[in-house]
Amino acid sequence: MAAIITEKFRLHNASQFEESFTESSNNVYYLFIGKSTPFTSGTSGGSDSSPPTPVDGPSDEFFAWDDMLAAKNIGTANIQRVLPRRNWENGTTYDMYKPTYSSSSTATSGASNLYDSTFYFVTADYRIYKVLDNNGGTAFSGTEPTSTTTAPFSSGGYVLQYIYTLTAGQISTFLTADFMPVSTDSTVSTAAVDGSIDSLIITAGSGYTNGTYFAAIYGDGTSQGTSSGGIVRITVTNNAIQSFGLTAGTDTTIHSAGAGYTFGTVNLASGFTFSDNTLDTASAIGGSGGSIEVVIGPKGGHGFNAVQELGGHFVMAATTLTAAEGDDITTENDFRKLGIVVDPNAFGTTSVATISTARLTYAVKLTSQSGTFDGDEKISQATTGAIGKVVEWDSTNSILYYLQERFGDYGTSGTNGGYVAFSGANVITGATSAAVGTPDASADSAVTLSGGNTITFADGYANPELDADSGNILYLENRKPISRSSDQIEDIKVIVEF
Numbered sequence: 001m002a003a004i005i006t007e008k009f010r011l012h013n014a015s016q017f018e019e020s021f022t023e024s025s026n027n028v029y030y031l032f033i034g035k036s037t038p039f040t041s042g043t044s045g046g047s048d049s050s051p052p053t054p055v056d057g058p059s060d061e062f063f064a065w066d067d068m069l070a071a072k073n074i075g076t077a078n079i080q081r082v083l084p085r086r087n088w089e090n091g092t093t094y095d096m097y098k099p100t101y102s103s104s105s106t107a108t109s110g111a112s113n114l115y116d117s118t119f120y121f122v123t124a125d126y127r128i129y130k131v132l133d134n135n136g137g138t139a140f141s142g143t144e145p146t147s148t149t150t151a152p153f154s155s156g157g158y159v160l161q162y163i164y165t166l167t168a169g170q171i172s173t174f175l176t177a178d179f180m181p182v183s184t185d186s187t188v189s190t191a192a193v194d195g196s197i198d199s200l201i202i203t204a205g206s207g208y209t210n211g212t213y214f215a216a217i218y219g220d221g222t223s224q225g226t227s228s229g230g231i232v233r234i235t236v237t238n239n240a241i242q243s244f245g246l247t248a249g250t251d252t253t254i255h256s257a258g259a260g261y262t263f264g265t266v267n268l269a270s271g272f273t274f275s276d277n278t279l280d281t282a283s284a285i286g287g288s289g290g291s292i293e294v295v296i297g298p299k300g301g302h303g304f305n306a307v308q309e310l311g312g313h314f315v316m317a318a319t320t321l322t323a324a325e326g327d328d329i330t331t332e333n334d335f336r337k338l339g340i341v342v343d344p345n346a347f348g349t350t351s352v353a354t355i356s357t358a359r360l361t362y363a364v365k366l367t368s369q370s371g372t373f374d375g376d377e378k379i380s381q382a383t384t385g386a387i388g389k390v391v392e393w394d395s396t397n398s399i400l401y402y403l404q405e406r407f408g409d410y411g412t413s414g415t416n417g418g419y420v421a422f423s424g425a426n427v428i429t430g431a432t433s434a435a436v437g438t439p440d441a442s443a444d445s446a447v448t449l450s451g452g453n454t455i456t457f458a459d460g461y462a463n464p465e466l467d468a469d470s471g472n473i474l475y476l477e478n479r480k481p482i483s484r485s486s487d488q489i490e491d492i493k494v495i496v497e498f
Contacts, residue, residue: 037376052478067337080316097132098117116346126166127145127162145160154417194301196257202252203293218265314496325357339476358466361464366439372435475494
């Protein structure tokens, strides 16, 4: 059985994902970071220089929650439909817009479908153009186009259609070296004509009678076969049909684009007229081997819906981590893992979290403390048998942030191999630093941190702000170590392709 998943299906899924951020019963998405300890072959697999590929299954989801450090809500302003970025460069050969590319009829670039072809580009001024004709697969030769006319125009030997220009906000937030935002220009959309014929594919042939001819584009277009329907002006020079262009008198071109076409043909054997207002007077053109293929545009016309017609089945989530983000995102340790989780619960509840940032480490308020705990060192509580790993030591407020992980002997202990929670006023000791501290278990307390955030301790301990293993992890990525500092900003962009 031969079947395909259509582009419309991919666009539909991308739209549904995008809408899930804004609809009345919206989902809540968080970008999370994690894993402050190195990748090793003996624990997680791989290495820091060659991180392992995540496994798509429950185990890696559980592991991800084990070493999560912090999360930040992905808001509606952080979501944008995007496209692969294709830069304009003089001397480059671009594909032309042709929706019938296939494995047996490939684009100039060799692409076997429209959306893998290079039929659009972005200029240095961030204007996006669609290539309606690439001059028989030759290189663009000329200055960078700047026109914003809503009609097709000639430039560099090509026929182009202006589509839209990136805004300053799109450029600063969503533009990368590989992807660019896509949106519809309302002026271009309003001017677009559904079913107009705006480009042709010419086979020159030979033996034709020199001159200029006019022929109707037949098909299902409005008023087809009349002077108000689609009309092609055919130029024959040196006994061959000239290539498609927009320069009057030199190339075969669209005299009238018509409207409403979903298919169309130009029959060279049917005869032509020298008058563009009278299409029923035949005039023999002779010759053989030539043809004129009309190219059907997207529904609504070129520029009517840029997201659909350029293949905007990619969604970018762009999130910025600025310093400590209200004290929730540590600047004292690195991370090697990031991902997206949808609809996690607030800790200890069955309600989806709504906070903008979330600390995902445990915290303990110490008294009678001596020494300095080291990041990533093992800590233990001899009385209870609890073990864990230091994420950060806040000496100003005597707060020790830690995780309990199954990897690297940083959490599981006891005869049954499970976790033992840190508890009570039992001394905590650092394995390498020899630092010690006693949890302040005498009373509940609230500590206001330098960034204005408050941690409320119960018997000296504070839990993470999201419930582990709640929600669903949709995206998971392992990276080389990314170090953080108090004056640093991480600009994290995740592109999801549907």
